Amino acid sequence: MAVSDFTDWLGVFCAPGIALFVKRLSGNDTLANGAHQAGPYIPKDFLFRIFPMINRTDEKNPDHRFELAVDSHMDAREVRVIYYNSKRHEGKPNGRDETRLTNFGGSASALLDPESTGALAVFAFPLDENGTATSCHVWVCRHETEEDIAEERFGPIEPGRFLMWSPAQPGLFPPYAAGRASCWLEPAEIPPAWLTQFPTGVEIVRKTVELRPEHGTPPDKRLLRRRECEFEIFRSVEEATELPAIMAGFATLDGFISRAQTILQRRKARSGRSLELHTREILIEERFREGADFEHGPQSEPGKRPDFLFPSQAAYRDPNFPAARLRMLATKTTCRDRWRQVLNEADRIPVKHLLTLQEGVSEAQFREMTQAKVQLVVPEPLIGKFPASIRADIQTLESFMGDLRLLAVAS
Template sequence: MLLPFQNLPGRFEGEEPASVCLKSSGFFFKFLSANETGATGSHQAGFYIHRDAYWLFMPEPGKKGENQYRDVAIHWPEGTVTDSRFRWYGKGTRSEYRLTQGFHFLGEENTGDLLVLARLEESVFQGFLLSREESIESFLQELGLNPSDSGKAYGIQNGEIQLPGLQYSAEDQFESTLQDALREYLEPDAPFPAADRLARLAREQCEIYFRTGSLNLDEKLLRWIDMEYRIFRWLELRKYSHYLSQGFSTMEDMIQLSLTILNRRKSRAGYGLELHLAALFESAGVTFASQARTEGNKKPDFLFPSQDAYSNPDFPASRLTFLGVKTTCKDRWRQILSEADRIPEKHLFTLQQGISSAQLREMAEADVQLVIPRPYHRLFPESFRKQLMSLEGFVDYVRSKDSQEMLFR
């Protein structure tokens, strides 16, 4: 018997997560931590939701001394619906929000997956669970968001994503400082500023608003990244507003402008991170080479202490360090394994929040040492946390090799 070809099954032709979020009245995304996927046995407790995100689920914040809940329906791309519950625990010493019930389909292997919830109407959401690195990065890049925005809720007002405010009610000062600093780029025909110009500006702004000088390296980096995204978005809006209001005479004109914007968001995402890491290493007095060449013209993100040291067979391999950089880290981490034959242990920095035990085991077997911003360590399976390195720890590690190098000279 012939199958009717009109009904090839198994093809999801619905909208992509980024489109759905932009059409919604607000959305939320979050990397699933090891605790939340049951890796630590506390599976029943559901997802922790940051207090700033309550408004997406409830009209009023929860009251101290009370427990409250709201039923919410979550529609998934396969056509299924989950009846879930948004809960406020305010009794006793507790004060936290959680999204519970209906997530029994999640397992430990979903650690590090990205949960996306877009509000279609009050208490009704479209949900997505993104497992592949490519899907996660597309989602973040298309919306111009970064992994460290995980756990926040975003309003959509007049079709524009509303970033949660800066601290210290510094909005006015932010506006006027940027107007000054980026004046030349606001002219209609001026190009977008180079990546390193924006990255530097972000660090300067952070110093003003957050006194980042006194923070540890891990916290400092996260502030820099967040600030750069804010500046980037601020500039995008101002540079393109006049094109938008005048409309387009053809579809390809619109597609062309959109591709310019989308492709820049994409290419800047990883590059900004590398620039900030380079600035961090420089400020810590650590010598390095970025985009150096190794065997077969491979280009590791960072080599320590230098390209010359790596190329010099007399320089002891034990004093070389490799650092790969990936904004997210799910299925493509193996790419770094062949990028520097002289350095068997590969360090890998990522903003990925949570990785499954199975992947962590594979990485350990491949001699990959993860470098993770300290505030994200708690999102990893408990038994693996002590094997994670912080940025501070990594810089100390490289410094200790540097001092060996001094002795060696």
């Protein structure tokens, strides 16, 4: 199918009477990490809402069968939604209380194929007059272009997050999509200047560090906890600044479209730079001196700007400085298609270190990265979502910084 088919598909299924669920497939969703989960994780509250017949505890493990078509890969089959309810049905303290979609046929389905790990997937459930799902159509994005098309429609979808929408609960962030964390700012807590001029990414990260200093927490966990906090701050400021205008309505369609585009572009900009800004902050906290031990946003060669160079741009450009003591670090929230972008960012440095938050890659893709001399750097709490066979070859952020310290000592 051509890319334009996905645009047409979105036009058909992003419509009234259809409930949507959008996420990036993790290594636990696919068969990449060998966990052999029954199928992609979809929250229980969402499935109860569109399959009310399984929301019961008087029967053990109630289920329902329906037709599911993965339109992106021309695959259709009957699948099952099941509520594993032993915790509530039988009163077992350690019992299960979760829903699953099953019967996908193993890796023959694009939803379970290890090569789909990290892909953005859109689930569309047509609803009957009672709000019950009658079937499901799925599109698993096959490459970066399709993901860009989806994120133009939905905004950025980051690993570990998901978006839910239904006609009965309009809006991209229904209340049950994500609970408010303690970093959520009420309007009175938001700096007044932010209400008239939306804060920059640097300002939001600075506020995040204020609310989540996390001194003494390992860098990997600190990074993930601050990312969660920063997302809540961003969302709270966005709601405080944009919701009043939305509730007031728009005099023209162009005015509505312009406002929506501004919001989506701001979300994409925030998602694109967030990991980079948090990494810089943690490097400084770990006593790496900016300008002496690392440089943020330098120019390696004309037109090439890696996110970080170690120890500096000046050292990189000095032909007498040993190339073996140079390092670079790229930061990309997802890396399924985007990892190749780092290959030419610093010609003098053969091994490119890439920090990502993607929740798994397939063994085949990891081999391809390794052959291209890309070294994955992943926060320690996420490594368990990667195949067991490659976990030992993935660096944590803390171990990467440890290597930098050893280089400095050796010099």
